[in-house]
Amino acid sequence: MSSNTAIASQMAPMADPGKPGPAHRLARGxxxxxxxxxxxxxxxxxxxxLLFLIIPTLNLAISAFYDTDGHFTFNNIIELRRQNIxxxxxxxxxxxxxxxxxxxxxxxxxxxxxIRGRLPGWIRSSVMTFSGVASNFAGVPLAFAFVASLGxxxxxxxxxxxxxxxxxxTGFNLLSFWGLTVTYLYxxxxxxxxxxxxxxxxLRKEWSEAAQTLGASPWQFWRHVxxxxxxxxxxxxxxxxxxxxxxxxxTAYALTGSSLNIVPILLYTQISGDVLHNPGxxxxxxxxxxxxxxxxxxxxxxxxxxxxxxxx
Amino acid sequence: MKQSRGWAWIVFAVGTAYFLIPLIxxxxxxxxxxxxxxxxxxxxxxxxxxxxxATFTYSVLVSLFTIVLGLxxxxxxxxxxxxxxxxxxxxxxxxxxxxxxxxxxxxxYGYIKxxxxxxxxxxxxxxxxxxxxxxxxxxxLGLPYMYxxxxxxxxxxxVQTLTxxxxxxxxxxxxxxxxxxxxxxxxxxxxxxxxxFAIVIGEFTMASLLGRPAFGxxxxxxxxxxxxxxxxxxxxxxxxxxxxxxxIQLLSRFAPRTSVxxx
Numbered sequence: 001m002s003s004n005t006a007i008a009s010q011m012a013p014m015a016d017p018g019k020p021g022p023a024h025r026l027a028r029g030x031x032x033x034x035x036x037x038x039x040x041x042x043x044x045x046x047x048x049x050l051l052f053l054i055i056p057t058l059n060l061a062i063s064a065f066y067d068t069d070g071h072f073t074f075n076n077i078i079e080l081r082r083q084n085i086x087x088x089x090x091x092x093x094x095x096x097x098x099x100x101x102x103x104x105x106x107x108x109x110x111x112x113x114x115i116r117g118r119l120p121g122w123i124r125s126s127v128m129t130f131s132g133v134a135s136n137f138a139g140v141p142l143a144f145a146f147v148a149s150l151g152x153x154x155x156x157x158x159x160x161x162x163x164x165x166x167x168x169x170t171g172f173n174l175l176s177f178w179g180l181t182v183t184y185l186y187x188x189x190x191x192x193x194x195x196x197x198x199x200x201x202x203l204r205k206e207w208s209e210a211a212q213t214l215g216a217s218p219w220q221f222w223r224h225v226x227x228x229x230x231x232x233x234x235x236x237x238x239x240x241x242x243x244x245x246x247x248x249x250x251t252a253y254a255l256t257g258s259s260l261n262i263v264p265i266l267l268y269t270q271i272s273g274d275v276l277h278n279p280g281x282x283x284x285x286x287x288x289x290x291x292x293x294x295x296x297x298x299x300x301x302x303x304x305x306x307x308x309x310x311x312x
Numbered sequence: 313m314k315q316s317r318g319w320a321w322i323v324f325a326v327g328t329a330y331f332l333i334p335l336i337x338x339x340x341x342x343x344x345x346x347x348x349x350x351x352x353x354x355x356x357x358x359x360x361x362x363x364x365x366a367t368f369t370y371s372v373l374v375s376l377f378t379i380v381l382g383l384x385x386x387x388x389x390x391x392x393x394x395x396x397x398x399x400x401x402x403x404x405x406x407x408x409x410x411x412x413x414x415x416x417x418x419x420x421y422g423y424i425k426x427x428x429x430x431x432x433x434x435x436x437x438x439x440x441x442x443x444x445x446x447x448x449x450x451x452x453l454g455l456p457y458m459y460x461x462x463x464x465x466x467x468x469x470x471v472q473t474l475t476x477x478x479x480x481x482x483x484x485x486x487x488x489x490x491x492x493x494x495x496x497x498x499x500x501x502x503x504x505x506x507x508x509f510a511i512v513i514g515e516f517t518m519a520s521l522l523g524r525p526a527f528g529x530x531x532x533x534x535x536x537x538x539x540x541x542x543x544x545x546x547x548x549x550x551x552x553x554x555x556x557x558x559x560i561q562l563l564s565r566f567a568p569r570t571s572v573x574x575x
Binding site: 037038039041042044045046048049052053054055056057059060063106109110112113114116117118119123127129130132133134136137139140141142143144145146147148149154155156185186189190243246247248249250253254257264267268271272282283286289290293294297301 | 319320333334335336337342386389396397400404407410412413414419420421422424426507516520528546560
């Protein structure tokens with residue numbers, strides 16, 4: 001702001017000729033109007049934020065507390081105890097937790113390999129570019145790609161069978177918990193690589209050199225320096241990956257139709273056909289999702305802000 | 313660190329295998345529509361499908377409108393936050409993160425509840441209204457990427473000096489934003505635009521729940537009814553995504569280096 005007042009004071013002599021008079025007062029009025037006009041530019045953003053982000057979400061959350069006649073009620077929340085809803089939350093939480101718990105360490109190891117593994121430089125840049133693409137590749141085509149690989153007639157399944165290993169005999173099914181988890185890893189690992197790389201970059205070379213000079217083994221360095229520094233970041237990123245998987249629907253829907261009972265799919269069928277026979281219950285289901293993804297994201301944001309002091 | 317880099321190569325090889333096998337499998341699968349030998353039949357079947365053309369054109373159009381609207385929403389706001397309203401920055405940055413925090417299915421559910429036929433603004437009542445609503449949904453989806461791209465672009469130019477110079481020469485704010493700032497951050501804007509395009513072109517959830525004939529819903533329908541065409545479509549959409557990302561990489565080579573650091 002100080003720089004703006006500097007401009008204003010420079011401009012003032014030009015904009016303010018002579019003594020105050022009626023013309024001057026008029027000019028000042030126009031000036032006030034013009035300076036208000038200076039801020040009009042933020043209006044599209046503010047209006048958009050209110051009408052398409054803040055109000056619709058709040059409105060949806062609040063409608064979880066009203067019945068069809070518009071009376072305040074907790075019944076919708078209580079009704080979330082229905083068995084199929086509890087099951088849906090449980091499967092969603094398990095898939096999200098599994099894909100986050102696997103995606104985070106795998107992504108971390110890949111980030112370590114490309115940043116600290118002394119691989120040729122082109123590998124790092126191409127892995128980062130690929131991660132940018134793959135982390136956005138969640139959706140219907142991803143489901144197709146996995147059907148073509150791990151489906152009953154998929155290439156990997158067929159090759160494994162040819163080698164004498166029948167994947168589907170082991171109880172594996174692409175349309176099940178593990179199938180969905182393996183598919184989700186395809187966008188979870190790249191997301192992890194993208195968000196953890198700055199933190200891995202922040203591990204200074206001097207630290208490992210200092211540790212080495214003091215006679216520490218690589219294991220001791222990671223045990224006492226590397227991991228403790230990365231730890232908050234890891235916690236945050238696991239949280240973010242969890243939220244990312246919890247809200248995802250397109251891949252799962254294209255893969256399983258509505259046969260796999262996860263929360264986003266249940267919500268999808270509720271929005272398109274009121275399968276729960278209670279609109280308020282749909283809103284309560286959504287409120288649960290908002291709370292879970294919201295908390296997971298807030299953990300990530302808080303941890304990231306606190307962890308940034310190591311990365312200066 | 314004098315470690316051998318063998319472990320890094322192993323990690324890289326295993327990772328490459330996991331990420332390439334599904335892609336190779338999809339390509340191979342897409343070529344096997346004819347028995348006993350490879351052919352492009354699945355691709356011709358898709359490319360001559362009128363539904364493919366209709367939905368693809370629709371999604372391209374929607375993404376173009378999304379990009380233009382996204383610029384209207386983000387560019388003046390990012391400019392003013394940088395120049396005159398730094399106290400708004402935390403709020404604006406929080407808002408731009410919201411679409412990453414709130415899952416798309418929740419957003420679209422909120423829109424359906426708020427803009428249904430019995431509301432003050434019954435956007436879902438007409439086809440064109442729903443198209444507008446879908447476009448605005450996509451502006452929300454792209455907001456984090458578009459805002460960040462635009463803001464990064466403005467960090468690399470000296471907004472302050474450019475504005476002062478233009479003001480002295482008598483330019484109004486609208487002129488400054490459209491004719492001075494925007495051309496100077498064009499590369500950043502374009503990379504935001506390509507990212508938005510990549511996200512919007514195959515989007516399924518919002519288009520499906522709003523009932524619009526978009527490319528994403530077409531993909532999902534084909535996935536149910538056909539066996540080889542989905543693989544061909546997956547390859548095509550992957551090429552589109554790569555194309556968009558490749559453009560971003562290409563553009564970043566032309567981007568100016570940061571002039572004002574830590575700003």
